[in-house]
Amino acid sequence: MLQIYRNGANGEIIRGQGLSAFIHNVNYHETIIKVFEDGKIDCWGLVDFEEFKTKVAQGWVVTQVPKGARISCHHLYWGNSTLEFYIEIDEFVKEVADIINQLQGKPTVAKTCLQAFTRFLTFPTPENKISLRAAYDAIPKHLRIYVLGDMDCKDSAILTCIDEDTEVSQEIIEYCKTDYEWIWE
16 A cells, blocks of 8 residues: 555645545546545545545446546556456445544454454354454455465465354364464464
8 A cells, every 4th residue: 555645734744545546537547546544535636435435426436447448547558448357346445444444543444353353263152253254244355365464375264264164173273373373462
């Protein structure tokens, strides 16, 4: 993520993070959506989160471009879309909301998931399994492979624990406790 800043009304510095997306203004323009700690979002105009969701609903901010549509990526590319992989727009909105929470010092969905994971490993009850699944599902889909800090494992330990068809054995729990001991720090 891109770390960004803007000046506030009184000259204070407001921290933020940038995410790539497209603005649909006749053509599709790749841009950085700037998310700030005060809850404002710059998507070719500074708006609050509710206005941002309206811009998304109206198709102004998009994460998917129809095949063959005109795309502008500043001075790098101007042509027809051949893109085939996209982040789902609802998941992008969840990511924006989570970044606002992070910038405001509130727990992120990943932190909440890690807490649910440690709770499940400590007390592997059906209720804690349900809580872990809900916490994992709250994470934007495109970020779920990073919760445990290793995208190669793709959060397989959490996926094993929340699998409805898997009875999580004490052996699996002990393995997870050993392999992910850093989550208790």
